[in-house]
Amino acid sequence: MHALKWWQRGMVGFSLAVLAFLYLPIVMLVLFSFNDSKVTSFPLAGFTLHWYEAFLANQQMLRALWNSLVVAVCATALSVVVGVTAAIALDRYEFPGKRLFQNAILLPLSLPGIVTGIAMLNFYKQIGIPQSLTAVVIGHATALLGVVVSQVMARLAKINRRQLEASADLGATPVETFRRVTLPTIRSSIIGSALLCFTLSFDEIPVTYFLTGREVTLPIYIYSTLRRGITPEINAIGTVIVAVSFVLIVLSVTLLRDRDQS
Amino acid sequence: MTLTRRTFPGFAALFSMPFAWVLLLLVVPYGIMISVGFWTRQFPLFYPDFQFGNYAQIFSDPQYTTVILRTLKIAALVTLGALSLGYPLAYFLVFTVRSAALRNLLYMSVVVPLWVSYLLRAYTWKIILGTDGALNSLLVSTGIVSAPLDIFLYNQTAMVITLVYIFVPFMVMPLFTVLDNIPRRLIEASEDLGVGPFMTFWKVIVPLSLGGVIAGSTMTFCLAFGDFVAPVLVGGPDGTMVANLLQTQFGAALNWPLGSALATLVLVIVLVLLQISSRLDTAGRVELT
Numbered sequence: 001m002h003a004l005k006w007w008q009r010g011m012v013g014f015s016l017a018v019l020a021f022l023y024l025p026i027v028m029l030v031l032f033s034f035n036d037s038k039v040t041s042f043p044l045a046g047f048t049l050h051w052y053e054a055f056l057a058n059q060q061m062l063r064a065l066w067n068s069l070v071v072a073v074c075a076t077a078l079s080v081v082v083g084v085t086a087a088i089a090l091d092r093y094e095f096p097g098k099r100l101f102q103n104a105i106l107l108p109l110s111l112p113g114i115v116t117g118i119a120m121l122n123f124y125k126q127i128g129i130p131q132s133l134t135a136v137v138i139g140h141a142t143a144l145l146g147v148v149v150s151q152v153m154a155r156l157a158k159i160n161r162r163q164l165e166a167s168a169d170l171g172a173t174p175v176e177t178f179r180r181v182t183l184p185t186i187r188s189s190i191i192g193s194a195l196l197c198f199t200l201s202f203d204e205i206p207v208t209y210f211l212t213g214r215e216v217t218l219p220i221y222i223y224s225t226l227r228r229g230i231t232p233e234i235n236a237i238g239t240v241i242v243a244v245s246f247v248l249i250v251l252s253v254t255l256l257r258d259r260d261q262s
Numbered sequence: 263m264t265l266t267r268r269t270f271p272g273f274a275a276l277f278s279m280p281f282a283w284v285l286l287l288l289v290v291p292y293g294i295m296i297s298v299g300f301w302t303r304q305f306p307l308f309y310p311d312f313q314f315g316n317y318a319q320i321f322s323d324p325q326y327t328t329v330i331l332r333t334l335k336i337a338a339l340v341t342l343g344a345l346s347l348g349y350p351l352a353y354f355l356v357f358t359v360r361s362a363a364l365r366n367l368l369y370m371s372v373v374v375p376l377w378v379s380y381l382l383r384a385y386t387w388k389i390i391l392g393t394d395g396a397l398n399s400l401l402v403s404t405g406i407v408s409a410p411l412d413i414f415l416y417n418q419t420a421m422v423i424t425l426v427y428i429f430v431p432f433m434v435m436p437l438f439t440v441l442d443n444i445p446r447r448l449i450e451a452s453e454d455l456g457v458g459p460f461m462t463f464w465k466v467i468v469p470l471s472l473g474g475v476i477a478g479s480t481m482t483f484c485l486a487f488g489d490f491v492a493p494v495l496v497g498g499p500d501g502t503m504v505a506n507l508l509q510t511q512f513g514a515a516l517n518w519p520l521g522s523a524l525a526t527l528v529l530v531i532v533l534v535l536l537q538i539s540s541r542l543d544t545a546g547r548v549e550l551t
Binding site: 004005007008011012014015018019021022023025026028029032039040041042043082083085086088089092093094095101104105107108110111112113114115116118119120121122123126138142145174196199200202203205206209210219222223226227230234235238241242245246249250253 | 263264265269272273276277279280281283284287288289290291292294295298347348350351353354355358368370371372373374375377378379380381382383385386387388389390392394395396398399400403427430431459480481484485487488489490491494495505508509512518521522525528529532536
């Protein structure tokens with residue numbers, strides 16, 4: 001490595017500072033989740049697992065956690081089924097309004113979630129679906145469709161069409177071709193986007209906020225607790241969530257990325 | 263494949279389900295929201311109507327205009343902040359880090375926080391900036407201040423810091439992509455012609471990375487514009503943003519028509535920005551082939 005000039009060194013320092021800025025708050029969260037004090041201040045008061053015990057004993061919080069898991073699993077499953085079908089249709093056919101359809105699917109990703117939440121609330125109210133976890137599942141599945149469609153389409157674009165033709169020429173039915181040619185190629189993009197959907201749904205607030213009824217999800221539970229004040233229990237459950245999402249995200253990024261190498 | 267009489271059945275079989283789903287559960291809801299924006303309210307009920315009273319109220323009542331202008335200001339500051347942190351970081355990753363493995367690792371470590379619970383990342387600033395928070399206790403224990411300060415939390419600065427923190431990765435992603443696509447030979451050519459690093463940066467790298475700047479800024483601006491968590495967690499009395507007004511209309515104020523009109527306004531602002539940004543991006547794109 002050759003010597004860096006002063007401005008390059010300055011930039012290295014600056015960039016490392018930005019990286020620290022990105023991680024310091026998360027480190028704080030983890031640190032204070034093990035800190036034996038009700039307030040989140042330095043110097044640290046000593047190690048404790050008390051806050052973890054507290055959240056494991058908090059029935060409301062556990063119920064919200066369970067709700068979140070159920071919602072995320074259901075929403076992801078729906079999103080994958082609808083999204084993969086849409087991606088294959090979009091990849092295979094040219095039809096009028098195709099761009100418009102794609103833009104509609106992607107809209108909830110660039111639009112503030114609150115607008116989508118309000119739109120869905122209005123709609124559900126009109127057709128008489130009560131605010132409930134079911135409404136939340138449908139809302140998440142719809143809002144996250146863009147994640148699946150864009151990732152799977154990117155992978156489909158790289159399939160060699162001749163393979164599909166060869167498969168058809170050899171007498172395979174469309175279903176067989178899908179199962180034996182298409183699916184193996186797009187499998188990792190499906191798993192990757194499913195993991196992404198799961199994490200995003202698990203953490204979702206704005207849409208959930210408007211669609212949920214008496215049963216709440218974990219982020220909504222935490223959000224309403226935080227409005228009343230801070231409890232270190234939140235640090236503990238937060239640390240668990242951060243740890244799990246880190247694993248899921250690294251996994252999905254890896255799965256979504258290997259298309260560049262293959 | 264283009265649609266012909268022969269290919270249509272296959273297309274219909276595949277496409278009808280996602281089409282119906284998106285139409286019914288996504289497009290129709292946006293449409294209904296837009297139309298409810300024209301309804302009238304006679305407390306506590308709402309009646310179908312077509313009148314512009316809700317919009318008139320939004321644009322004439324200073325209570326609403328102040329908040330809209332403030333939200334635009336905060337979103338602009340957040341975008342600027344994220345850009346000034348994100349650009350050097352992306353530049354560093356692409357041009358200064360030599361090893362590809364290290365670059366990938368660092369890039370990943372920038373992107374990963376983006377997907378880690380947004381609520382928790384906003385919340386961490388509450389424990390850092392609070393009166394008995396980490397920053398204050400650090401300042402007190404090091405003797406820099408004698409008593410905890412309450413100036414850090416519950417104001418617009420805290421909101422901007424929190425939102426910048428949340429959106430920096432969003433900014434870095436497109437910037438990294440455009441910078442990484444700049445052919446190294448262009449930079450070498452510029453250096454061979456005796457142009458210094460700063461002029462090379464200004465004349466070669468900046469113009470070629472504008473697409474990423476536009477994409478990242480649009481994304482950051484739009485999402486920051488509609489945020490309602492940061493104002494609630496770290497914003498103060500002067501921190502109400504459009505999204506909080508929206509919450510109120512659907513909660514305590516119980517004025518769905520007005521809320522829907524306001525949400526439609528946000529929708530329109532975002533769509534206009536996205537449109538402008540895609541125009542700018544195509545107009546500013548330099549052909550490299």
